[in-house]
Amino acid sequence: MQIAVYVIYELLIRLQELNPVVGEYLFNNQTDVGTLVRTTSGSIAIPNDILLRQFNAPASISQHEILNLLDSFKPGT
Numbered sequence: 001m002q003i004a005v006y007v008i009y010e011l012l013i014r015l016q017e018l019n020p021v022v023g024e025y026l027f028n029n030q031t032d033v034g035t036l037v038r039t040t041s042g043s044i045a046i047p048n049d050i051l052l053r054q055f056n057a058p059a060s061i062s063q064h065e066i067l068n069l070l071d072s073f074k075p076g077t
Contacts, residue, residue, distance in 0.1 A: 005028070007055045021073075
């Protein structure tokens with residue numbers, strides 16, 4: 001699945017509002033189930049369904065889902 005980088009940026013902004021430690025976007029790699037995003041302070045795996053919703057209907061992503069993404073953040077990797 002191809003996704004515009006700005007969609008990832010937008011999602012990172014939402015994550016940074018809750019935890020600035022997430023860092024700034026560096027690059028991303030596609031996987032079978034989503035996108036692995038590398039930031040200046042670690043990495044985070046973002047499922048395809050979340051990226052598609054961020055593109056099509058950002059308000060449909062709940063605070064709970066954002067917090068779950070934050071839980072999957074891996075510092076320094």
